[in-house]
Amino acid sequence: MTETASVLIAGDYVDAYLYGGLLLAWDSRGRLMIASTESLADVVSSGFSIPRRSARAAFVDNKLLSIDEAKSSPGEFGFKSLRSADGDVAHVDINSLDCRFFSVADDAVVFDLMATYGHLFISTDEALLSVPFGPFEVGTVEKRIAHRCLSASPRWGAVSASCADKGAWALLGEIGYGRDIRKRTEQIDEKESVRHAWTGSTFLSFSGDNDIDLYTAAAPVRKGQHRIVETFDPVDDSGEWGSIWQVAIDSDASRLRDADFVTAVTGLLIVVGNGRLTATQISTWSRPVDGLYRDVFAMEIGDRVLSLVETASGLVVETDSSLLYLDDQELRPLISRETISLRSYPRSKRHRRTITATVDGGLLVTAVFGENSVRAAT
Amino acid sequence: MATRHSDQPKVASQVEVLLHRANFQSGYEPRPLLSVVTPGYIQIHSCYHEGWYMAVETEVVGDGLRFIATNSGKTYRSLNYHRATPSGRPPPATSSHGSTGGRKSLWAITQHDEFALFSTADDLDWKDPTGYWAIRDGGRDVLGTKHERIAHFPQKAQSADDWHGYPLYLSPVRRPDATVALEWIANETVSFAIGQKILRGKL
Numbered sequence: 001m002t003e004t005a006s007v008l009i010a011g012d013y014v015d016a017y018l019y020g021g022l023l024l025a026w027d028s029r030g031r032l033m034i035a036s037t038e039s040l041a042d043v044v045s046s047g048f049s050i051p052r053r054s055a056r057a058a059f060v061d062n063k064l065l066s067i068d069e070a071k072s073s074p075g076e077f078g079f080k081s082l083r084s085a086d087g088d089v090a091h092v093d094i095n096s097l098d099c100r101f102f103s104v105a106d107d108a109v110v111f112d113l114m115a116t117y118g119h120l121f122i123s124t125d126e127a128l129l130s131v132p133f134g135p136f137e138v139g140t141v142e143k144r145i146a147h148r149c150l151s152a153s154p155r156w157g158a159v160s161a162s163c164a165d166k167g168a169w170a171l172l173g174e175i176g177y178g179r180d181i182r183k184r185t186e187q188i189d190e191k192e193s194v195r196h197a198w199t200g201s202t203f204l205s206f207s208g209d210n211d212i213d214l215y216t217a218a219a220p221v222r223k224g225q226h227r228i229v230e231t232f233d234p235v236d237d238s239g240e241w242g243s244i245w246q247v248a249i250d251s252d253a254s255r256l257r258d259a260d261f262v263t264a265v266t267g268l269l270i271v272v273g274n275g276r277l278t279a280t281q282i283s284t285w286s287r288p289v290d291g292l293y294r295d296v297f298a299m300e301i302g303d304r305v306l307s308l309v310e311t312a313s314g315l316v317v318e319t320d321s322s323l324l325y326l327d328d329q330e331l332r333p334l335i336s337r338e339t340i341s342l343r344s345y346p347r348s349k350r351h352r353r354t355i356t357a358t359v360d361g362g363l364l365v366t367a368v369f370g371e372n373s374v375r376a377a378t
Numbered sequence: 379m380a381t382r383h384s385d386q387p388k389v390a391s392q393v394e395v396l397l398h399r400a401n402f403q404s405g406y407e408p409r410p411l412l413s414v415v416t417p418g419y420i421q422i423h424s425c426y427h428e429g430w431y432m433a434v435e436t437e438v439v440g441d442g443l444r445f446i447a448t449n450s451g452k453t454y455r456s457l458n459y460h461r462a463t464p465s466g467r468p469p470p471a472t473s474s475h476g477s478t479g480g481r482k483s484l485w486a487i488t489q490h491d492e493f494a495l496f497s498t499a500d501d502l503d504w505k506d507p508t509g510y511w512a513i514r515d516g517g518r519d520v521l522g523t524k525h526e527r528i529a530h531f532p533q534k535a536q537s538a539d540d541w542h543g544y545p546l547y548l549s550p551v552r553r554p555d556a557t558v559a560l561e562w563i564a565n566e567t568v569s570f571a572i573g574q575k576i577l578r579g580k581l
Contacts, residue, residue, distance in 0.1 A: 012570045028570060109556050111578055125556050150550045162550075222579050260524070304547075306580055320525060338571040340578065360571035 004325065004334065005058035005079035006089040006366040007044055007327075009097070013358040015341045018351040018365075020114035021060065022135060023099075026113060026365050033122070034136055035099035037350075040365065048082055058367040062312075063352040083113045089335055089364065093342045105129055112341075116154035121161075123149040128161050193226050254285075261305040272305040297329045309344035312352035313368040318342045323357060325368055335364055433491065445493040446542060448500045455540035456489040462523065483544045484523040495521070496531050496543055504562075505553030509533040510543070513562075517581060519570040521545040528554075528581050551581035 012028035023182040025033045037059050045055035057063055058079065082090040096300065109125035115133070121144075122129040128149035132139035261272040269280045278298040303319035310316075315326040316334065323334040323342065337359040345351035357364040385423070437444040442457040459482050485492050499505070499512040514521065521529050523546025531543035546552070556577060563573035575581045577578040 014574055109560070109577055111550070320527075338569070338575060340571055340574040340580075358574075360569060 003079065003369040004366055005044075005082055005332065005369075006364060007040070007082060007090045007092045008089050008335075008359070008364050009040075009094055010362045011094055012361075013340075013363040014110050015113045016356040016358055016363050017115050017120070017343060018348070018354060018356055019120075019348055022133075023356070023365070024113060024115060024120060025134070025358070026110050026122075027101075030103065030108065030110075031101045032104045032138065033094070033099055033101050033243055034133065034138075035097045036135065036264075039098035040092070042081070043092055044090070047092065047096070048090055050079060050082070053291075059354070059365065060350070062350055062367060091362070102138045104131055104138060104141055111149065112151040114152045114154065114159075116159065121159060122151040122163065123151050128152060128163075128216075148189065194278075212366040216291055225363060230338065263308050270308055271316040272301060275300060275302060275303045277305065299329060299331065301331065306339070307342050309342055310346050311344045311355060311368050316342065316355050316368065318357075323355075323359070323364070333368060335359060337361060380462055385466055389460070391543045434497075436489075442542075443489050448497045452496075452500055454493050454496050455534055455542050456485075456492050457542050457544075460542075460544045483526060483546055485521065485545055486523045486526075487521055492529075492543070495529055496541060499529075499531060504554075504558055506558050507533070508555075510541075511554040512543075513568065517568045517576070528576070548576065548579040548581045550579040553577070 013033075014028065014073060015028045016023065018024075018037070021037050023033075023035045023037055025035075027033060034320075038056075041052070041055040041059040044050055044059065045052045055095040063112065079084075101211075105122060105124060108122070108127075108129070110122060110176060111125070112121075112123035114121045118132055118134065119130050120133050120138075122131070125148050127143045127147065128145040129141050130144050131141045143240045145161055145163060150162045152159055261270075263270050271278050271280070276298060277300075277315040279296045301317070301319070303321060305317060305319055307318040308315060316341050317324045317326065321338065322336040323339055324331040325334050326332075335357075339360075340358040342355065342357045353367050355364075355366050357366070414490070435446045436444065439455065440563075441453050441459070444457070445454040447453045462484050495512040495514060496510065499510040504511050508530070512529045512531070513519070515528065517527050520527055524545075526545035526547055528548060529543050529545050531541050532543060548554075554576060559568075559573055559576040562568045562576070563570060568576065572581065
């Protein structure tokens with residue numbers, strides 16, 4: 001069984017990002033909010049009668065007690081008090097948190113936040129902005145790319161950005177904390193068909209069954225080099241791409257062709273189509289090898305899948321109307337609300353089990369602990 | 379209760395009168411109000427919604443049903459290939475090319491509701507350079523057979539063409555212009571969350 005600890009910070013938020021113990025969120029009034037996860041743990045502990053150690057375990061350290069610790073500790077270490085009888089999650093008032101608000105780009109329509117090396121990258125309708133930040137302070141905003149930017153992703157010391165119909169762009173160069181990001185901006189692909197960013201270890205697709213192209217995919221080919229492709233019918237291609245996409249094609253062409261949603265998490269290709277979610281093991285990222293693929297699990301899923309992220313404890317699925325987490329090969333509800341953004345941080349030491357989601361009515365912060373973690377001890 | 383209809387309805391080979399509520403900002407239920415018409419007459423049997431109703435002529439054409447016309451005079455064609463066949467199956471692919479191999483998204487609402495959706499988009503000017511966009515019940519209503527919740531009525535290639543449309547999933551690059559989505563949020567046509575999903579191309 002999986003244990004989850006969720007709180008909803010009430011308000012209208014567009015996007016959020018966890019970075020180095022800080023919770024960054026963009027609200028409906030165009031403000032950047034910075035709060036500490038320590039503060040969140042304190043509020044949860046005091047407001048919902050949760051032992052401080054448990055609250056810190058969920059929202060600061062991302063680590064539950066060891067079995068020995070649990071056995072030797074008296075009392076309740078779970079998060080039952082964060083769940084209401086009707087399945088809703090605990091609400092936290094933003095004013096109870098130790099946080100600051102900053103006006104960074106008032107008029108911007110924000111699509112995406114991403115933080116790396118002490119800089120926050122803000123993808124907006126008109127530009128990619130970056131701003132250095134620290135605990136409760138922000139520096140000067142800089143416009144990095146003067147095009148509509150859908151998303152930015154950190155990878156191998158660089159930041160890539162997707163600029164929609166302008167193609168994908170990359171900010172290349174060493175990024176050092178406390179130093180300015182090198183001012184080199186390189187357009188790595190300006191084809192109009194390149195319509196979405198790669199996100200490092202995943203490739204993405206659009207779903208749709210309409211009048212225009214269907215899939216956009218991106219995959220790392222090797223370190224420091226990426227390939228972004230778009231295809232409406234991968235089977236028709238000669239196989240020149242030689243990356244995950246081709247692995248997927250070799251693995252199960254018809255399934256992919258009929259898919260409504262395709263993505264990849266570490267070692268798994270996730271395909272959703274015809275009401276079924278299938279996870280297929282991928283043995284290699286760099287080249288397809290026949291015979292090394294197998295289905296890890298498959299399950300029925302009624303709703304349309306919009307995104308899927310992984311945490312160190314498992315997968316979280318965003319559907320049209322709710323967030324679900326995968327528990328023992330079953331999808332269990334996390335929250336039933338419209339979701340604006342969903343993020344996980346599987347490679348973060350502090351936040352690897354945490355997801356942040358901006359949903360209808362607030363900002364959801366959830367720690368997901370896998371079955372190897374110790375659950376409520378009472 | 380107010381009604382409006384053309385003073386002198388044209389009589390086509392098959393004529394129906396669609397009564398639909400043009401103003402369905404809230405509480406709209408997708409029930410076409412259909413009235414049988416004797417050529418030369420329009421009979422309005424009942425109006426069970428408050429708001430404006432109008433009479434619209436339709437004409438069966440080779441590839442669909444043609445509506446004449448919106449309040450601003452735009453003609454609309456509900457195309458057969460965006461509808462399941464009577465047996466419930468998708469229509470045959472229109473070609474082997476394109477992103478979907480010729481397969482089209484399919485409406486889950488009636489042809490009259492489809493026109494009503496377009497008519498509303500036209501009335502309320504839900505338009506960007508790519509054409510008109512429309513939602514129903516704040517974006518919660520399902521419009522397509524694959525749970526699509528938004529519709530697009532692309533800009534006509536020729537001025538003489540009829541308008542047409544289809545339900546679709548949005549993507550980050552295929553979505554209403556931000557001005558449309560922001561206006562929907564501002565006037566509470568959609569909730570903040572659904573508005574943001576539209577802005578991000580996630581609906």
